[in-house]
C-alpha cells in the first residue's frame with residue numbers, strides 16, 4: 001500500500017495521456033499533427049515552460065464535450081488512487097477552453113460528472129480550483145470569474161498559471177480581490193521560472209494561502225525565513241522541474257535543503273502525462289534519488305493534508321492525518 005497523500009498541484013489538462021488524446025481525437029473528429037502515440041511522446045522534450053505550454057494547449061483541442069472532461073478526470077483519479085492519493089485539489093484552465101468555443105459549463109459540469117462521484121468510484125475526495133492564464137489580460141481573467149458565477153458551488157478557489165516571466169502577480173490584484181469577496185480560496189504559481197519577488201507579491205498582493213512551486217524562494221534567505229515563520233505551504237513538483245529544466249537534475253533538487261530549512265513543502269505531479277509521473281512516482285523519485293528518510297516522506301504526506309482546503313470537513317482531514325501517522329513503510 002502506498003503512503004496516503006493529498007495532491008495539491010495538478011492540472012487536469014496535464015493528465016491527458018497520449019492514448020486518451022488519440023481516442024478523444026477520433027471520437028470528436030479532430031486531426032492531431034502526430035501520426036501516433038509514439039510520435040506524440042517524442043514531442044515531450046521540453047526546453048522550458050513555454051515549449052511545454054505550446055504542446056499542452058495544442059492537445060486540448062481534443063477536449064470538447066462534457067463526456068471528454070468526465071473521462072479525463074476519471075482516468076486521472078484512477079491513476080492517482082492507485083498511487084495513494086486520498087484527496088486531490090484539481091486545477092483547470094477555463095480560458096484555454098472558452099477561447100476555442102467550449103463553454104465554461106461544459107468544462108465544469110463535465111469535470112463534476114467525475115468529481116461528484118469520486119469518493120464512491122475512486123476513494124478520493126476532491127476540490128476544484130479554477131486557474132487564470134497569466135499571459136492573458138486581467139480583463140479576460142475578470143470575465144472568466146464572472147463566467148464561473150453560476151458554477152461557484154463546484155469551485156473552491158482560484159489559481160494563476162501559464163507563462164510566468166513578465167506576468168507578475170500584481171497584474172491580477174483586482175481579480176483576486178473579487179475572488180476573495182466571493183469567498184474563494186486563493187493560490188498562485190510563483191517562483192517556478194519567475195523571480196522570488198513574485199512569491200512575495202503573490203502573498204502580499206493576491207493574498208494566497210499556498211504558493212504553487214515557490215522553488216526560487218531559495219535564492220532569497222529573507223523570503224525563506226518569512227515562508228518558514230508564516231508556515232506558507234509550497235506545492236513542489238520535482239519531476240516537472242526536471243522536465244522543464246528549472247533544475248539541472250533531480251539529484252540537484254533543493255527539496256532536502258528546503259525541508260531542512262523548515263519550509264512547509266509538499267510533493268505533487270503538476271502535469272503527470274507530460275512530466276513522467278503521478279504523485280506516487282514523484283514521491284518514489286525523491287525517496288530514491290534524494291535519499292529522503294521515511295520521516296521526511298511522512299512529513300511531506302502530513303503537510304499535504306494540513307495544507308489542503310479541507311476546512312469544510314475537518315473530520316475527514318483528521319482521518320487522513322491518522323492514516324499518515326499509522327502508515328508502515330514496506
Ligand code: HPA
Nearest residue numbers: 011161162163189270271
Ligand atoms: O507548470 C506549470 N506552470 C505554469 N503553468 C502551467 N500550466 C500547466 N502546468 C503549468
Ligand SMILES: [Zn+2]
Nearest residue numbers: 009161189270
Ligand atoms: Zn502547475
